[in-house]
Amino acid sequence: MNEFYSAVESLRFSTWIRESGSIWSYPIVLTLHTMGLAILVGFNWAVDLRLLGFAPSVPVGSMKNFFPLMWFGFWINLVSGVILLMADATTKMTSWVFGVKMLFVILGMIILRKIQTGVFHPEKEDLVQDGKLLAGLSLTCWVLATTAGRLMAYLGPQVGLSGPQIK
Numbered sequence: 001m002n003e004f005y006s007a008v009e010s011l012r013f014s015t016w017i018r019e020s021g022s023i024w025s026y027p028i029v030l031t032l033h034t035m036g037l038a039i040l041v042g043f044n045w046a047v048d049l050r051l052l053g054f055a056p057s058v059p060v061g062s063m064k065n066f067f068p069l070m071w072f073g074f075w076i077n078l079v080s081g082v083i084l085l086m087a088d089a090t091t092k093m094t095s096w097v098f099g100v101k102m103l104f105v106i107l108g109m110i111i112l113r114k115i116q117t118g119v120f121h122p123e124k125e126d127l128v129q130d131g132k133l134l135a136g137l138s139l140t141c142w143v144l145a146t147t148a149g150r151l152m153a154y155l156g157p158q159v160g161l162s163g164p165q166i167k
């Protein structure tokens, strides 16, 4: 597998992201990644906290409109994340911290889908009652995913991406 990771990492595009020094390469991709997670995790937290009883005056049903935004944030993170991964495949694909982060991203998205289709279901009367457990699990997943994501820069194998000086 390592040959495959090195082949991906030495693609012209991966090398440009990693070494070009252009503001439009690694810096902008990481900025998009940060914005994607802010949208996804930020709105998901708002829905989870409401389902846990915060801000009871906010009508739960109206938060249904946040789901397309959360999916938009996720797609930004999938695309920017795969680009970041290509640029540092040999390090990230062997990093246990990256594995932990992706586990909680996947669990977080499965629970988001369950809340979207299960809790925000038109027939459902007491949305809050149904969503409490899922909301608690969702909050936990996003705390762990974000923490593992940030700690990748300090834990596990460190070669990769620190971003060359901007020219």
Ligand code: HEM
Pocket: 030, 033, 034, 037, 040, 041, 074, 077, 078, 080, 081, 082, 084, 085, 088, 092, 105, 142, 145, 146, 147, 149, 150, 152, 153, 160, 161
């Ligand atoms: C969906 C697929 C995703 C992939 C393939 C992915 C991949 C990556 C990679 C490769 C990095 C390392 C960048 C670097 O070394 O500078 C990274 C950083 C990070 N990711 Fe993701 N990611 C994904 C989604 C997410 C999501 C949904 C979150 C939300 C919790 C997230 C949170 C983070 C954080 C906090 C960082 C650290 C950013 C920094 O160092 O400033 N990622 N991601």
